[in-house]
Amino acid sequence: MTFTYAAKKQAADKKAKLFRKDGIKLLLMALPFVIFTIAFSYVPLFGWIYAFFDYRPGIPLDQTPFIGLENFRNLLVDPRMGPVLINTLALSLLSILMAPIPLLFAIMLSEVKTEWFKRLVQTVSTLPNYISWIIVFSLAFSMFSTEGAVNSIMMKLGIPGTPVDVLGNYDRVWTVQTLLLLWKSVGWSAIIYLAAIVGIDAEQYDAAKVDGAGRFRMIWHITIPSIMPTFIVLLLLSVSNLLSAGFEQYLVFSNVMIADRIEVLDLYVYRLGLVTGDYSYSTAVGIFKTVISVLLLFTVNALSKKVRGQSII
Amino acid sequence: MTTSANLKPDRIRRHVDWKDVLFNIFNYTFLSLLVIVTIYPFYYIFIYSISDSIEAQKGVFLWPAGFSLEAYKTTVQLPGIADAALVTLGRTILGTIITVLSCSFFAYLITKNELPFRRLIYRFVLITMYFNAGFIPWYLTMKTYGLQNNFLLYILPTAISGFNIILIKTFIEQLPPSLEESAKIDGAGYFRVFTSIIFPLSMPIVATIAIFSAVGQWNTWFDNFFLVENPKLQTLQLVLYNFLNQSSSLSNMSTEQLTRGDMVRTLTPQSIRMTITMLVTLPIVLVYPLLQRYFVKGIMIGAVKG
Numbered sequence: 001m002t003f004t005y006a007a008k009k010q011a012a013d014k015k016a017k018l019f020r021k022d023g024i025k026l027l028l029m030a031l032p033f034v035i036f037t038i039a040f041s042y043v044p045l046f047g048w049i050y051a052f053f054d055y056r057p058g059i060p061l062d063q064t065p066f067i068g069l070e071n072f073r074n075l076l077v078d079p080r081m082g083p084v085l086i087n088t089l090a091l092s093l094l095s096i097l098m099a100p101i102p103l104l105f106a107i108m109l110s111e112v113k114t115e116w117f118k119r120l121v122q123t124v125s126t127l128p129n130y131i132s133w134i135i136v137f138s139l140a141f142s143m144f145s146t147e148g149a150v151n152s153i154m155m156k157l158g159i160p161g162t163p164v165d166v167l168g169n170y171d172r173v174w175t176v177q178t179l180l181l182l183w184k185s186v187g188w189s190a191i192i193y194l195a196a197i198v199g200i201d202a203e204q205y206d207a208a209k210v211d212g213a214g215r216f217r218m219i220w221h222i223t224i225p226s227i228m229p230t231f232i233v234l235l236l237l238s239v240s241n242l243l244s245a246g247f248e249q250y251l252v253f254s255n256v257m258i259a260d261r262i263e264v265l266d267l268y269v270y271r272l273g274l275v276t277g278d279y280s281y282s283t284a285v286g287i288f289k290t291v292i293s294v295l296l297l298f299t300v301n302a303l304s305k306k307v308r309g310q311s312i313i
Numbered sequence: 314m315t316t317s318a319n320l321k322p323d324r325i326r327r328h329v330d331w332k333d334v335l336f337n338i339f340n341y342t343f344l345s346l347l348v349i350v351t352i353y354p355f356y357y358i359f360i361y362s363i364s365d366s367i368e369a370q371k372g373v374f375l376w377p378a379g380f381s382l383e384a385y386k387t388t389v390q391l392p393g394i395a396d397a398a399l400v401t402l403g404r405t406i407l408g409t410i411i412t413v414l415s416c417s418f419f420a421y422l423i424t425k426n427e428l429p430f431r432r433l434i435y436r437f438v439l440i441t442m443y444f445n446a447g448f449i450p451w452y453l454t455m456k457t458y459g460l461q462n463n464f465l466l467y468i469l470p471t472a473i474s475g476f477n478i479i480l481i482k483t484f485i486e487q488l489p490p491s492l493e494e495s496a497k498i499d500g501a502g503y504f505r506v507f508t509s510i511i512f513p514l515s516m517p518i519v520a521t522i523a524i525f526s527a528v529g530q531w532n533t534w535f536d537n538f539f540l541v542e543n544p545k546l547q548t549l550q551l552v553l554y555n556f557l558n559q560s561s562s563l564s565n566m567s568t569e570q571l572t573r574g575d576m577v578r579t580l581t582p583q584s585i586r587m588t589i590t591m592l593v594t595l596p597i598v599l600v601y602p603l604l605q606r607y608f609v610k611g612i613m614i615g616a617v618k619g
Contacts (some may be wrong), residue, residue: 026428033419033473034434040470041441047450108340123605124348130597130604132532134554138590139354149357152372215333273449286447294444
């Protein structure tokens with residue numbers, strides 16, 4: 001007994017010593033990355049302090065009056081806050097409403113039996129995902145400006161009411177932006193569903209065929225239920241991103257005619273901060289957004305844990 | 314599968330009914346339309362850019378109107394374009410190298426059981442994916458670090474990315490541990506093991522991440538937009554954006570007003586705009602086949618991880 005105990009202890013000691021020496025080495029190697037993460041992701045959080053001061057650019061923070069929660073009280077009475085929130089929520093909800101389209105697209109694509117056509121559609125539809133919003137804007141501008149291709153064609157065909165300024169249309173701005181987002185993202189969003197469809201056990205389809213199920217029944221009873229979990233996870237994630245309606249898209253597409261209805265929360269934060277120069281209030285609005293988003297994420301995650309027994313983050 | 318054995322063959326055979334045929338017609342038509350809607354804007358920009366500038370104003374739809382490379386010749390000589398191309402290329406290459414090296418080495422360290430506080434460190438880094446300090450704090454911090462009007466702004470902040478680290482860590486963990494152990498016995502340290510064994514073996518995932526981040530770098534412009542005014546440090550994307558803003562505000566003027574003065578007589582701003590767009594898009598389109606393959610692979614690994 002004592003012998004084995006001693007041997008074990010010796011081995012454990014040796015291991016612990018090695019562990020410590022190697023551990024320190026590893027820790028030293030990991031340290032630069034940790035410091036880096038702190039510098040670029042955690043240090044900016046200290047900037048939240050500006051929200052509690054009446055900060056003006058150029059004056060050091062220690063000579064700036066502390067105003068406590070005044071900026072957050074202002075947030076509640078800010079007349080611009082209402083429209084901005086409505087824009088943000090409307091655009092987010094519209095894109096959530098579009099969420100089933102990539103799923104339908106994936107199903108339609110998986111029903112194509114001509115291999116080359118399938119590959120062509122998939123390759124082409126994913127391309128817009130890899131280009132920046134600036135290029136999307138340039139393409140959209142060439143298509144839809146009053147001198148653009150679409151208007152020229154419609155005028156040539158003699159369709160009345162043309163040219164239409166699609167990108168400057170105040171009443172249709174949400175629709176136009178949602179369609180642009182759909183154009184850019186549909187192929188990419190479908191990839192994950194296509195992967196899920198490929199992963200479905202072929203025996204299920206064989207069995208259904210044997211039972212006399214047609215194509216639509218198989219889609220309805222096998223394909224859709226199989227990809228539902230993926231759909232739900234993505235849907236929940238998009239709910240947690242409710243307040244983060246795409247900043248770049250709306251910044252790029254904003255113009256005088258539609259600025260009012262396209263100004264989302266992120267854009268407002270930017271305008272308050274860099275255009276108006278109200279750093280403190282802009283930070284407060286940013287904090288409001290971050291806190292709500294993190295809360296939403298936790299809620300959605302808890303919901304997912306409860307319903308599916310699986311967390312999504 | 315006992316049921317299939319006692320079935321008559323005629324029940325297994327697929328019945329081609331009208332609903333099926335209708336669905337196929339609809340499906341192929343719809344998907345073809347989708348392909349056209351997606352590809353046409355790119356095609357339009359392309360044929361416009363190689364058209365004769367003046368001819369093109371009468372309308373370009375399916376074929377180039379005349380043929381001229383004048384727009385390309387002029388565009389590449391526009392002030393700022395050469396610098397911007399160099400900056401963009403530089404940030405794409407350097408930024409990608411930095412991201413790939415730091416994410417993969419860090420991911421390797423995280424897979425080591427001997428690393429003290431391993432889980433804590435991993436969480437500490439990953440959690441940064443889920444929060445964001447906000448615009449002004451980011452802006453002021455970058456300024457404090459002296460990154461305003463600094464090329465390093467483009468390539469440093471993206472070095473560590475939680476998502477990349479998850480992908481590489483997952484990949485390294487499924488490599489056979491015996492390879493590493495034998496190298497250890499031969500006296501190789503962690504760094505040696507990483508450079509001579511782990512990194513070369515991780516090439517599939519490293520390539521995926523390199524392409525991920527190269528496309529990201531090529532397409533990023535907001536750091537340039539907010540923090541860099543130096544004309545020598547502009548990116549192609551922003552040059553295009555500025556040009557677009559100019560020409561969209563100019564589009565109401567008559568062509569005559571635009572083409573006189575120091576503008577080249579035979580070249581319209583539309584042609585220049587299309588040409589810049591082509592130049593910024595072309596690299597993406599050219600590496601696209603490669604992209605597609607690796608991206609899909611990458612998203613799969615990500616999806617498995619959840």
